[in-house]
Amino acid sequence: MLELAYSLVRVLDDEGDAVGPWSGTLDVEQLKLGLIDMLTLRSFDHRMLRAHRQGKTSFYMQALGEEAVACAHRRALAPGDMNFPTYRQQGLLIAGGYPLVEMINQIYSNSHDPMKGRQLPVMYSSKEHGFFTVSGNLGTQMIQAVGWAMASALAGDTKIASAWIGDGATAESDFHAAMVFASTYQAPVVLNIVNNQWAISTFQGFARGSSATFAARGHGFGIPALRVDGNDYVAVHAASSWAIERARRNLGPTLIEWVTYRAGAHSTSDDPAVYRPSEEAGRWPLGDPIDRLKNHLVRLGAWSEGDHADAVADVDAKVLAAAEQAESFGTLHSDSVSSPSTMFDDVFAAMPPNLRRQRQQAGF
Amino acid sequence: MLELAYSLVRVLDDEGDAVGPWSGTLDVEQLKLGLIDMLTLRSFDHRMLRAHRQGKTSFYMQALGEEAVACAHRRALAPGDMNFPTYRQQGLLIAGGYPLVEMINQIYSNSHDPMKGRQLPVMYSSKEHGFFTVSGNLGTQMIQAVGWAMASALAGDTKIASAWIGDGATAESDFHAAMVFASTYQAPVVLNIVNNQWAISTFQGFARGSSATFAARGHGFGIPALRVDGNDYVAVHAASSWAIERARRNLGPTLIEWVTYRAGAHSTSDDPAVYRPSEEAGRWPLGDPIDRLKNHLVRLGAWSEGDHADAVADVDAKVLAAAEQAESFGTLHSDSVSSPSTMFDDVFAAMPPNLRRQRQQAGF
Amino acid sequence: MPAMTMIEAIRDAHHVAMERDDTVIVFGQDVGFFGGVFRCTQGLQARFGDHRCFDAPINEGGIVGAAIGMGAYGLRPCVEIQFADYMYPAYDQIVSEAARVRYRSAGDFTVPITIRMPTGGGIFGGQTHSQSPEALFTHVSGLKTVIPSNPYDAKGLLITAIEDDDPVIFLEPKRLYNGPFDGHHDRPIVPWSRHPLSDVPAGHYTIPFGQARIHRPGDQMTVLTYGTLVHVAVAAAEETGIDAEIIDLRTLVPLDIDTITESVAKTGRCIVAHEATLTSGFGAELCAVLQESTLYSLEAPIVRVAGWDTPYPHAHEWTYFPGPARLGAAMTALMEA
Amino acid sequence: MPAMTMIEAIRDAHHVAMERDDTVIVFGQDVGFFGGVFRCTQGLQARFGDHRCFDAPINEGGIVGAAIGMGAYGLRPCVEIQFADYMYPAYDQIVSEAARVRYRSAGDFTVPITIRMPTGGGIFGGQTHSQSPEALFTHVSGLKTVIPSNPYDAKGLLITAIEDDDPVIFLEPKRLYNGPFDGHHDRPIVPWSRHPLSDVPAGHYTIPFGQARIHRPGDQMTVLTYGTLVHVAVAAAEETGIDAEIIDLRTLVPLDIDTITESVAKTGRCIVAHEATLTSGFGAELCAVLQESTLYSLEAPIVRVAGWDTPYPHAHEWTYFPGPARLGAAMTALMEA
Numbered sequence A, B: 001m002l003e004l005a006y007s008l009v010r011v012l013d014d015e016g017d018a019v020g021p022w023s024g025t026l027d028v029e030q031l032k033l034g035l036i037d038m039l040t041l042r043s044f045d046h047r048m049l050r051a052h053r054q055g056k057t058s059f060y061m062q063a064l065g066e067e068a069v070a071c072a073h074r075r076a077l078a079p080g081d082m083n084f085p086t087y088r089q090q091g092l093l094i095a096g097g098y099p100l101v102e103m104i105n106q107i108y109s110n111s112h113d114p115m116k117g118r119q120l121p122v123m124y125s126s127k128e129h130g131f132f133t134v135s136g137n138l139g140t141q142m143i144q145a146v147g148w149a150m151a152s153a154l155a156g157d158t159k160i161a162s163a164w165i166g167d168g169a170t171a172e173s174d175f176h177a178a179m180v181f182a183s184t185y186q187a188p189v190v191l192n193i194v195n196n197q198w199a200i201s202t203f204q205g206f207a208r209g210s211s212a213t214f215a216a217r218g219h220g221f222g223i224p225a226l227r228v229d230g231n232d233y234v235a236v237h238a239a240s241s242w243a244i245e246r247a248r249r250n251l252g253p254t255l256i257e258w259v260t261y262r263a264g265a266h267s268t269s270d271d272p273a274v275y276r277p278s279e280e281a282g283r284w285p286l287g288d289p290i291d292r293l294k295n296h297l298v299r300l301g302a303w304s305e306g307d308h309a310d311a312v313a314d315v316d317a318k319v320l321a322a323a324e325q326a327e328s329f330g331t332l333h334s335d336s337v338s339s340p341s342t343m344f345d346d347v348f349a350a351m352p353p354n355l356r357r358q359r360q361q362a363g364f
Numbered sequence C, D: 001m002p003a004m005t006m007i008e009a010i011r012d013a014h015h016v017a018m019e020r021d022d023t024v025i026v027f028g029q030d031v032g033f034f035g036g037v038f039r040c041t042q043g044l045q046a047r048f049g050d051h052r053c054f055d056a057p058i059n060e061g062g063i064v065g066a067a068i069g070m071g072a073y074g075l076r077p078c079v080e081i082q083f084a085d086y087m088y089p090a091y092d093q094i095v096s097e098a099a100r101v102r103y104r105s106a107g108d109f110t111v112p113i114t115i116r117m118p119t120g121g122g123i124f125g126g127q128t129h130s131q132s133p134e135a136l137f138t139h140v141s142g143l144k145t146v147i148p149s150n151p152y153d154a155k156g157l158l159i160t161a162i163e164d165d166d167p168v169i170f171l172e173p174k175r176l177y178n179g180p181f182d183g184h185h186d187r188p189i190v191p192w193s194r195h196p197l198s199d200v201p202a203g204h205y206t207i208p209f210g211q212a213r214i215h216r217p218g219d220q221m222t223v224l225t226y227g228t229l230v231h232v233a234v235a236a237a238e239e240t241g242i243d244a245e246i247i248d249l250r251t252l253v254p255l256d257i258d259t260i261t262e263s264v265a266k267t268g269r270c271i272v273a274h275e276a277t278l279t280s281g282f283g284a285e286l287c288a289v290l291q292e293s294t295l296y297s298l299e300a301p302i303v304r305v306a307g308w309d310t311p312y313p314h315a316h317e318w319t320y321f322p323g324p325a326r327l328g329a330a331m332t333a334l335m336e337a
């Protein structure tokens, strides 16, 4: 299967038909759910970018163009599995049914923020929803995911870990630690590289070097590797299911390179116009994952323009409602941000004397 | 050439004949030089282990069984090339003509120690002889070698760098940094992995994981990789010459796995009897590199038992003379170790006030 | 001279150093075509070509490790770590290698490199875009640690750093990039153009390491600080009406012990202030040095005003940040002590 | 009880913790079959199987990063870094991850791990087998830093560390592994069996963090120290005849401020001693804290006796090491001050 690291696994062809050996893992209802997940994510991103312009949050990062990767992967995971995500996998939470309002509470750092205003917006955490606390430091989460998976195996558990990293961050040395440990201990983990072709202003080539693909990195460690069309919801689900099943049966790790494209800016602090041709995003390499899944459903006769319009209106309303509810709990610059008195908690399980003294000095 | 990372490049067969496409890079005189280099290294190790037992040094590390790798590689390098070695590449200095007495001065930390008593024995440094200061921290030197090579290329120079690492230390994350930078910038560097199958008490498998070979690590980065019989002096020289030539022509990096065997203890602080079967060393996987080259010369009719006995006596005398000269400059526990007053020098180019104060406090 | 911002001054220092010495090269994440996320290297690639200013993979250890090798070859790399919070993956190369190579090789090999990194909070960056790790460098023998508080010093000190034959950690208070921020985050930003120290000479000049700058002379107490808090201290002095002598250390290693000792011996009262976490921060070293050199002239214990012993919290950064109110209160209390 | 060496006490602590709680697992370089280069984990793999005690690849960041993931899963890993000098590749995982996960997730995820590492010099290990990096941990909020000076404390503190719900850095003074070394390197080694603190109870006991131990009561001055220098201080007190109160801090974070303040308030004279490099060492934090809490009772400035601001030189380690002569001279000078 070595060539699978150099080719591109696809199911949805240009006509929108599902073809080839990887097709057939999803029924129509599941396809519709997937479409709704992706529409919800895109609507959510859209709303939060607007909230940022309105000063309700200090920062935001969208997943425009990459919706299929996290959304389809999440639907292939089972309860109890643990993701070690980056800041661009909000699709895992949305497809996993995590309340939108909780996400926005975190983004607004408001009085209901589950992270108590401590974290940069989008740095979510939810153990219950299998989403490990996002780190601002690139790459550290990969080896942690391998450790979590090793622990699951040591405990005789069947839960698996799913590790996430971007193309640029694969250059970080921690990536190597993850590969070595995953290989040596045959940990039940899926190692996901989201190759959206850009790392802020730097093209994927700087991290990939002269190697043909990121997936090929797996071979040096004897780790099976797949390279998959990440804008093809059906292919993402099929490949994810295969790798997750391998891990669950304790047959070892799988490395998957998801080929996609960062259609938007890196973050609200970034303007791609400065470093990449504006037509590029227009051409949208691999196509819009939402359009592709929609066309497929239409080809199957299971979806119409009308259905689509209704669905869009639906998710927009859901997102708007969540945003309004969150806003009622405050936004970053409103008075009801989470209380600073809590900023001395959770440094340790129990507050040591020096922090108690400092909290008093701070006036709490 | 992908399969070259999985097979084993050899020239000297079991009969001692030089066969195959990699043969023919060395004439008889060069073969004899190589044999003398290896005999000198082995004699040197032997003498220094004895010096350690006699308390003349605090520590020593031998290269028993691995002599061919460093010795043959060094003979393939050109003046001005820079090695970034580990603590087990003393063969580079010996084959490069670095004075034995200087090496022993360092090992004895005596009044002539070029490192002024600051470094653990065997942590040599010689810019002039293309030998970068050995670090006690594993793995850090690989990326430094890549940087040195990048600088040479940026300067339009044809000097190349040669980086060294052991099988166990390839697990260190810095190894990844070296691979990424070497691949991205196509640095003129040879990346040498000395797979002597052991890392202190840990078998190579812990670092290699489930990958077939260490050489295969190169493919994930698009770096050409060779796997070579490291106990075959002729093969080491041929493969080294090929990789060095590639680098010198600025055709990019090469990764070489030298398959050899650590026939002795890790260091004078180690006793392998505790963790590996004593027969193993006896069986000597791949054979003694010295015997193999010797037999080849004998097969060529260019060497006799008598020549060999003379050569051994010769190098033993040379090594003994160097040891005696070094001893006349002191040993670790004699009174004439290098003066502690120098321990405040070289922290910075110029000594700052706080160190001047501290040197006075120390009584110098 | 036209006024320069700190960013322009840092850019200019790069230009001057690269013009004078073509062994000076610059690289780091997004520093090439893009010119760096804070634009500090903008224009260098266009001016000097992509052999002397280029992008690097996202691997801080690789960036510093490669720079060490280049330094050993004979170049003078000046590299950028995108945020000081991301220097940890490079910490082994900095501490075990860059700082030790000259010593362990007895001068056979040297590491003439500069490692730049934006430091400090105040931009709602949360705990991974706000850290001040200077004390993690000052404890390491073989490193010099520099932190400018204004454009004039930034240019002069950066040129000195690049020309220095040893590794230099160059910390850039990111909240000062575009103006002399005094901690009043609720007020409009004051541009550098209104500040005298934005008057940056053209061309080459250096500022020697180990010379603190008396930023504001005073008699009632001494405030020892550096980076952003220099401007916070000025605000606090004005607002409390306390005639404080504010000293900008500029370089932490080497430290200008004479200047600070003289000042504290004169005023008898001292506050050391920094943004970094209190415990084992560089303020502790200043207290240790000063209680030794000035104990008998101290009217009251030296007071440390610093970031709390917590990570830097995103929404609460102004509670974390030692602003003019907190510093002013400590100054008032110290006058009464 | 039969006397135990420090190594035996550490082994015993592992046994006790692993017996009581099967979520406790142990791994690191050469710790499995071999039992560790200092033999501190010897017998664990045989007793508990290679699922609970195993070798790791040579990747310190990987060892700590994997332990963090295991901790998040619900295990309590106790990992070994072969020498403290090799913790730097793990520093990012320790500082940015282990220390921050509880805080940044508001308690959603925790990291109940222990990271053991041999520290200090005195074995002719040169600059990469001799370092004392404690101050690089004490500056990081979210870490606890522990350093025992004897077998009794080593066992009790290690069990406490393993049972603690937060990451604990556990520093083991390697020169004390086999005896209470007092700095007289030219004299025969005294075995632990002759020292009262080698009397280690069988089974489970813990020593709470944040409680310093008065190792030797005295009235003339206070010596604050930890690790190997506790025994050096005893020798210096005996040899100078100075009735010093020697306090073994045992844990640096949390710090027992009350005990040390009380002692210094009583004696009026204080020396802080450690093996680590002076500048920005933990001694600076002790000076800062004490000048604040005891300034008015100080008869003389607090004196720091520490390793010099250089790397640890191989052949000259006894010039670097702050032994009884250097400490004693400082004590005598302080009495005259």
Ligand SMILES: Cc1ncc(C[n+]2csc(CCOP(=O)(O)OP(=O)(O)O)c2C)c(N)n1
Pocket: A088, A136, A137, A138, A165, A166, A167, A168, A169, A170, A196, A198, A199, A200, A262, A266, C029, C058, C082, C086, C089
């Ligand atoms: C250790 C570290 N270095 C640098 C950064 C700054 N940084 C944040 S995101 C980013 C680009 C990451 O690109 P990629 O991994 O491709 O992920 P993407 O943003 O494309 O999803 C960089 C350099 C960081 N957060 N952490």
Ligand SMILES: Cc1ncc(C[n+]2csc(CCOP(=O)(O)OP(=O)(O)O)c2C)c(N)n1
Pocket: B088, B136, B137, B138, B165, B166, B167, B168, B169, B170, B196, B198, B199, B200, B262, B266, D029, D058, D082, D086, D089
């Ligand atoms: C960063 C770091 N971690 C651990 C060590 C301790 N150590 C020294 S040598 C060694 C084994 C290295 O094995 P290998 O890389 O195979 O080289 P070999 O000794 O076989 O030549 C270890 C673990 C070290 N020196 N540096």
Ligand SMILES: [Mg+2]
Pocket: A166, A167, A168, A194, A195, A196, A197, A198, A199, A200, A262
């Ligand atoms: Mg990307």
Ligand SMILES: [Mg+2]
Pocket: B166, B167, B168, B194, B195, B196, B197, B198, B199, B200, B262
């Ligand atoms: Mg080996």
